[in-house]
Amino acid sequence: MKKMKLIQQIHEAGVIAVLRGDSPEEVVRMAEKAIEGGIKIMEITLTVPFAMEAITALSKKYSSADPSADNYAIIGAGTVLDSETARLAILAGAEFIVSPGLDKETIILCNRYRVPVMPGTFTVNDILAALELGVDVVKLFPGNLFSPSVIPSLRGPLPQANVMPSGGVSLVNLAEWVQAGAFAVGIGSDLTKEAVKAGDYNLISEKAQAYMRAFYEAKANLK
Structure with missing residues (x-):
């Protein structure tokens, strides 16, 4: 039940x-500011040095149990290339x-432990293969090529x-993706690059708020 929830x-x-x-430490700070701004789903990429430490720290601070709670957020791992790394991330x-x-x-490992897995797909054959393996959500990547x-x-x-x-989704086209039927969207460097350049992580909260406003407006306008 938890997986489907x-x-x-x-x-x-x-x-x-x-x-x-x-x-x-930098990624934890980014996540905290994004959550503060209203984005509640965090994908910590394993290209971050010692990324498991960030996943553990955030998982201890936030919980997916109650969406109405102040500490509500869902923490996941991204750029997972193999089952060994997936298991380590789940344990973290x-x-x-x-x-x-x-x-x-x-995919088999995640299904074994009833953990949602979103593999990257690029072709119809990729999507078919993912569905046959029991995947519930496929990641269309790189999104900027579509x-x-x-x-x-x-x-x-x-x-x-x-x-x-995921990849290439921005404030300019988010509504188009949502209205086209996207299950969800992944937001990358557009969320954080201005904040990192300026050294002001509050800009992440502001950008997160803008993304969530755009998302809810798009959902409200669905026909």
Whole structure:
């Protein structure tokens, strides 16, 4: 039941912050500011040095149990390339796993432990393979190589596929992705680059607020 609840919570929250940085401390700070701004789903990428430390620290501070609680957030791991790393991330506290590609053993491991897994897919065959392995949500990656119209095109023959674009989603096109039927969207460097450049992490909160406003407006305008 927890797995399905988490998937539903991710869908309802709609926006996933994909966080990269130079240290676990930096990424924890980014996550705290993004959560403060209203984005409640954090994907800590394993390209971050000592990323597991960041996942553990955030998992101890935040909980997915009660969406109405002040400390509500869902912490996951991204850029997971193999099943061994997926297991380490789950033990560190990650509640969902995201991969840039389709790795069968990673999916099997996540299914074994009832942890949501979102593998990266690029083709119809990728999506079919993911569905056959029991994946509930596929990551469309890199999203900047597609337009939002790809989702209804994919869901014509594959209406059962839940598609999450990641990469290239911005405030300019977020509404188009949501209205095209995206299950959720992954937001990368656009959320953090201005803050890092300026040395002002409060800008992450402001950008997060803007993203959530855009998301809720898009949802409200769905026909």
